[in-house]
Amino acid sequence: MILLDGKNYSKKLKNELREEVDQLIEKVGIAPGLAIVLVGEDPASCIYVRNKMKAANFCHIKADLIQVTKTISENELLDLVYKLNQDDTYHGIIVQLPLPKHINEQAIIDAIIDKKDVDGFGIINKGKLFSGLPCIKSATPKGIMKLLEEYDIELEGKNAVVVGRSNIVGKPMAMMLLEKNATVTICHSRTKKLGEITKQADILIVAIGKDRFIKENMVKDGAVVIDVGTNRVDEKLYGDVDFENVKDKCAYISPVPGGVGPLTISSLLENTIIAYKNILNIK
Numbered sequence: 001m002i003l004l005d006g007k008n009y010s011k012k013l014k015n016e017l018r019e020e021v022d023q024l025i026e027k028v029g030i031a032p033g034l035a036i037v038l039v040g041e042d043p044a045s046c047i048y049v050r051n052k053m054k055a056a057n058f059c060h061i062k063a064d065l066i067q068v069t070k071t072i073s074e075n076e077l078l079d080l081v082y083k084l085n086q087d088d089t090y091h092g093i094i095v096q097l098p099l100p101k102h103i104n105e106q107a108i109i110d111a112i113i114d115k116k117d118v119d120g121f122g123i124i125n126k127g128k129l130f131s132g133l134p135c136i137k138s139a140t141p142k143g144i145m146k147l148l149e150e151y152d153i154e155l156e157g158k159n160a161v162v163v164g165r166s167n168i169v170g171k172p173m174a175m176m177l178l179e180k181n182a183t184v185t186i187c188h189s190r191t192k193k194l195g196e197i198t199k200q201a202d203i204l205i206v207a208i209g210k211d212r213f214i215k216e217n218m219v220k221d222g223a224v225v226i227d228v229g230t231n232r233v234d235e236k237l238y239g240d241v242d243f244e245n246v247k248d249k250c251a252y253i254s255p256v257p258g259g260v261g262p263l264t265i266s267s268l269l270e271n272t273i274i275a276y277k278n279i280l281n282i283k
């Protein structure tokens, strides 16, 4: 079994991004700017935002945290996004999810102008992805594709099974695998005989948010298993895959923590640099 080490690979990527940013700053005179909007003080969101800020600072991207209270109205939050859209110092904008229940998440995400939508969650970037057009791609599936590429894992003609069909992970993941000519099956909570389908997977990607749900009898011998899940149990982090029991069956497996998570952040930073170059018309 080979461990897909997202932590170390992400370090390497961040070093490369930092070098690129330094060269861009020297050439253009301004740093890429990232606005991170945090609504309220959800503890998990605060951790994610802190990690994004830290990684951006490491890469010399100018990241600003814009924190607003959880009682902010949808209209006030929309106004904030419109203001950031107009602000030339920001080339990327992210609004940390989830948002409080009284706010329509998709309306806020779609208010971010597509060229600054560095999470790639907006309708324009998603539509382009689904149409096979160049776009800013969702950070988590983009990071997974980079990890598969780094380990020279062939996708063409392979049976890829994605468990989970969220707009931010499962669906864009399936599209990116399809783009690389894998034969893709998407499973979800209403899928019947899930284990029989996952057992056919050469590449199994799990993003459901259920602690250690995928067991060894659901995995094919020699499969490549990517675990997106992050489930906190008694202060410990577990994936959606029962790593200890599944690992010996796999050719490759990503751990939690240290697999997909760090690559999500480096892909977000890469997206910010892409947005900066597009906005400033830098080839």
Ligand SMILES: NC(=O)c1ccc[n+]([C@@H]2O[C@H](COP(=O)([O-])OP(=O)(O)OC[C@H]3O[C@@H](n4cnc5c(N)ncnc54)[C@H](OP(=O)(O)O)[C@@H]3O)[C@@H](O)[C@H]2O)c1
Residues within 6 Å of the ligand: 140, 163, 164, 165, 166, 167, 168, 169, 170, 187, 188, 189, 190, 191, 194, 207, 208, 209, 210, 228, 229, 230, 231, 260, 261, 262, 264
């Ligand atoms: N490491 C990272 O960077 C990163 C990034 C994003 C997300 N995550 C983690 O990845 C997990 C998934 O996130 P998400 O945002 O995609 O979640 P989500 O929006 O809650 O979607 C979960 C998906 O899993 C499906 N599902 C739930 N229970 C299932 C079951 N028993 N069998 C089969 N499918 C099932 C749901 O099916 P239905 O559609 O039928 O309800 C849904 O499509 C979470 O643990 C999240 O924290 C990690």
